[in-house]
Amino acid sequence: MASRVVVAVGTKKGLFVFEGSPGAKRLELRGPFFAGMPLNAALIDRRGKTPKIVAVPSSPWFGTTIQVSKDLGKTFKPTKSAPAFAADDGRTLKNVWSLAAGGDSTDYLCGVEPAALFRSRDAGDTWEKVSGITDHTHARQWQPGAGGLCLHTILRHGEALHLGISTGGHYASRDGEQTFAAENAGVGAGFQPNRFPEFGQCVHKIAAHPDRPERLYMQNHGGWEDDPTLGVLRSDDGGRNWTSIAKGLPSDFGFPIAVHPHDPDTVYVVPLEGATRTCPAARPAVWRSDSAGEKWQRLTGGLPKKDAWFTVLRDALDLDDGRQPSVWFGTTTGQLWRGRDGGDSFECVTPALPPIHCVKAAVV
Amino acid sequence: MQATIPEVRVTIPQALRSLCAAAAPLRDGELCVLARDVRELLGELARQHPDVHVRICDERGEPRPHINVFVNDDHVRARAGLDTPLTAGDLVTILPAVSGG
Numbered sequence: 314m315a316s317r318v319v320v321a322v323g324t325k326k327g328l329f330v331f332e333g334s335p336g337a338k339r340l341e342l343r344g345p346f347f348a349g350m351p352l353n354a355a356l357i358d359r360r361g362k363t364p365k366i367v368a369v370p371s372s373p374w375f376g377t378t379i380q381v382s383k384d385l386g387k388t389f390k391p392t393k394s395a396p397a398f399a400a401d402d403g404r405t406l407k408n409v410w411s412l413a414a415g416g417d418s419t420d421y422l423c424g425v426e427p428a429a430l431f432r433s434r435d436a437g438d439t440w441e442k443v444s445g446i447t448d449h450t451h452a453r454q455w456q457p458g459a460g461g462l463c464l465h466t467i468l469r470h471g472e473a474l475h476l477g478i479s480t481g482g483h484y485a486s487r488d489g490e491q492t493f494a495a496e497n498a499g500v501g502a503g504f505q506p507n508r509f510p511e512f513g514q515c516v517h518k519i520a521a522h523p524d525r526p527e528r529l530y531m532q533n534h535g536g537w538e539d540d541p542t543l544g545v546l547r548s549d550d551g552g553r554n555w556t557s558i559a560k561g562l563p564s565d566f567g568f569p570i571a572v573h574p575h576d577p578d579t580v581y582v583v584p585l586e587g588a589t590r591t592c593p594a595a596r597p598a599v600w601r602s603d604s605a606g607e608k609w610q611r612l613t614g615g616l617p618k619k620d621a622w623f624t625v626l627r628d629a630l631d632l633d634d635g636r637q638p639s640v641w642f643g644t645t646t647g648q649l650w651r652g653r654d655g656g657d658s659f660e661c662v663t664p665a666l667p668p669i670h671c672v673k674a675a676v677v
Numbered sequence: 678m679q680a681t682i683p684e685v686r687v688t689i690p691q692a693l694r695s696l697c698a699a700a701a702p703l704r705d706g707e708l709c710v711l712a713r714d715v716r717e718l719l720g721e722l723a724r725q726h727p728d729v730h731v732r733i734c735d736e737r738g739e740p741r742p743h744i745n746v747f748v749n750d751d752h753v754r755a756r757a758g759l760d761t762p763l764t765a766g767d768l769v770t771i772l773p774a775v776s777g778g
């Protein structure tokens with residue numbers, strides 16, 4: 314079968330799936346699935362012969378389910394269970410914020426609110442907590458940010474598993490997820506008297522490219538007028554130390570950060586004003602660096618020139634992995650945008666979905 | 678002499694009715710359950726209809742924050758919570774709250 318671009322869009326009111334040939338002007342739209350239920354997490358899983366879309370609706374009324382589609386989002390079927398804390402743990406699952414493929418063909422890792430990590434070894438039918446982080450001595454000291462106390466980033470990179478927690482900071486395991494250490498040297502917390510604590514930072518997102526295992530990028534909670542260097546960071550030693558790469562950006566506040574699938578030096582952010590969480594001067598732009606954050610380029614082709622107060626949330630920007638990847642991002646005003654050729658020229662795919670929480674794109 | 682356990686009727690939210698176990702089917706959207714209080718009733722739901730119970734209750738076995746449980750016309754919150762006693766013929770209504778936006 315010819316390759317297809319698939320985009321899974323999780324919104325406040327359900328999941329939408331777009332599909333078409335990578336070069337098509339218009340994509341087929343399916344959905345909403347799980348109507349009325351917010352989705353913060355979805356995954357396009359291509360490890361098996363048949364690509365799967367795995368979506369995680371978290372109903373405020375009826376809780377969370379793990380839903381799997383083996384036909385590119387035409388139908389979904391729930392797994393036998395979803396992550397849950399033990400009855401005597403004291404915590405109850407409020408939301409799911411991240412879902413990632415594990416190390417073999419059928420396992421998944423799932424990050425939840427309150428911040429904890431669960432693993433399934435049987436394609437999502439049963440789940441167990443990952444104690445090394447869920448029962449970490451820091452866990453009961455983490456505090457919720459505005460979005461809740463969430464484990465939102467699960468990044469298997471090099472020999473390590475990296476986690477992003479808001480507000481907990483960056484943690485890494487290098488022993489097969491047995492133990493996790495807070496690794497936040499250089500990651501600031503502008504909302505604490507001690508700006509560089511051991512943990513407790515409001516990390517927004519972490520990204521990396523598999524060809525550069527020593528390098529990671531982070532969008533941290535910036536936007537502090539007295540220090541514009543806390544928000545956009547890079548590590549060149551596997552996440553142990555972080556330095557600012559925000560110079561040249563209009564704001565170091567933002568939520569998503571993503572790396573080009575074919576170039577580890579090319580990274581994308583969407584700077585927002587710290588106060589409003591919207592695009593500076595209401596003029597939307599995606600910013601791209603092809604030098605690992607040393608220099609930045611403002612990408613605005615096709616985007617509104619004024620009066621557009623876009624907010625792009627932490628999982629609402631992604632790149633597909635086609636030969637000429639597109640940048641896809643969704644706004645809380647319900648617009649899905651596609652930037653062809655790595656973001657050189659944007660077009661509005663659809664103007665009026667419910668508020669968009671997450672966007673996952675792939676060529677299958 | 679051992680006291681008889683009251684039989685009560687339970688209405689299940691429309692969205693969850695397809696999850697009821699075939700072994701104890703719904704009749705007109707209602708289940709018949711033997712239980713002395715609401716906690717015991719939820720326990721019976723967990724035993725007989727686990728796929729419904731996991732949607733209604735959290736890991737501690739308590740109703741989720743946006744799920745309301747009524748005994749006849751009274752919210753259990755206004756009575757004794759999950760310890761609210763049940764008597765034969767009571768109607769227990771489980772409903773999602775009017776929350777959202």
